[in-house]
Amino acid sequence: MNTDRTFADRRSAWIRVDDQAIRDNVSSITAWLRPSRCLAVVKANGYGHGLLTASKAALAGGAESLGVALPEEGVALRKAGVNAPILVLGASLPDAADTLIEFDLAQTVTDRGMLDALNRSAEQQRKIAAVHLKTDTGMGRVGAPPSGMSSLLEHARALPCIRVDALSTHIGWEDDDRIDSQVEAFRRIVASTGCRAHATNSLVALRSAPSHFDTTRIGLLLYGVVPQPLFDARLPIPKSLKLRPALSMEARITQLRNASPGQTVSYGGTFTVDRPSRLGILPVGYADGYPRGLSNRGHVLVRGRPCPVRGSVCMDQAVIDLTDCPDARLGDTITLVGTSKSESITINDLARAAGTIPHDILAGLGSRLPRVATPP
Structure with a gap:
């Protein structure tokens, strides 16, 4: 990120980014979430703030790990010297396995084929592949069916170069009843596994404390922006959350x-x-x-x-x-x-x-x- 005002003036339009605001926001968020840990979502160029700028500020503010959408985003962070845990939140194809292992990126996985590809690549590179196994509890997007999670976890644990770091889902509803039903469905899946878990975005984290699990994925709030349904309804956020736009x-x-x-x-x-x-x-x-x-x-x-x-x-x-x-x-x-x-x-x-x-x-x-x- 350029710090020279004259550089911006030559374009006659620019975006100002306050990395201290991101840092302070994350510090407030991590205190509010405790004991759940904060996974800072920095995909889409750090929500427009700059991938590296947002990542460094979030980690400085106390985030435990980073979430990206694509392996390419994770690679860019590794090449820039970021060593914190990075999770690829989107589904990747097996031909991305070598890159994921080479750059030590944890991958969201929903099927055996991807597990096998990661295991083969990890064996060849003499490394361990970190995975987060994802189930679909009702959003109808990425995830294995709940009925298949037990066998998927069993398969992952049988592979010598796979480490299951967590189970995950994504709760994509706004109303409390649907949030609660998905949280409970996911809790039943996680209960007997002994795995860490994460399920939420900023909106659901604000609406449902039981959704926080071991880790909570936070995107919008990092940048001092509230989810639109809360803004439109003029609903307050917790008083302990001190946020400002970045x-x-x-x-x-x-x-x-x-x-x-x-x-x-x-x-x-x-x-x-x-x-x-x-x-x-x-x-x-x-x-x-x-x-x-x-x-x-x-x-x-x-x-x-x-x-x-x-x-x-x-x-x-x-x-x-x-x-x-x-x-x-x-x-x-x-x-x-x-x-x-x-x-x-x-x-x-x-x-x-x-x-x-x-x-x-x-x-x-x-x-x-x-x-x-x-x-x-």
Whole structure:
């Protein structure tokens, strides 16, 4: 991550990442979870914050291990010198076995074929393959059927180069009854095995303390973002959790122009000017992760004042209405996500306005936007 502001200025748009916020968030989360341990989920480029930045900050904050979606993400961390336990959360094919063993990555496994491939590779490399055996307790996605977990575990334990580190599932519901039923189903599977276990994401961890098991997978909360259902329902998080957002997005106004009543704005003419107006152009669009769903629905902060997005958000640009902000100047820095004076726009605000979830916003933040460290 670049710490030089002039680097960002050359792009005229950038993302600020506060790694101390991630560190402090994780410290608060680990204290809240205890005795359950925190597995910090850093997939999708650390939820847009930067894979290495997020990983180092999470470990410094007290996370025991890291979770990634793909072997490639784990390899990148190993090559960057990260030595903490790393779990590949997604299913991988047998031809990834050599890479998983070479870089000491634990793999989520749902079938015997992958176990056999990992065992063969581990034998050849004279290593031990760490696996987490996953069952599907109701989400209908990755996982062996509950009825097959006993035989899968037995097979894994019979292989000389396989070490079963944990059993896992993923609870993908929001309502308490379905959460409780999946937690109980998973608890029955785990009960007689003597294995460690993990089952939850940030939302379920907040809704159900029994879901924490030995380890709890935390993603959104690491970055100071609450799950959207809680945000939309204005439900509080535990008072002991002290979280703050770790990411902001800023851009500079690259053009100012006047518009007359009746003039349309941007692709498709979806907004028509109804008064003499002053418009500003921002060098940010959906290719950077600023959602097209914010067309005529989003707003930005200019000198602490909300200014609406007008017309369709384009691939590389967006238009904002500066009519009620007459002191705005060419080159001014505006806030798309973050705080300006007493006003704030959060990732949750963007998700609500765009009709999506914060994961979608964060994962979509493009690599074109330089990540700049927040000054200490």
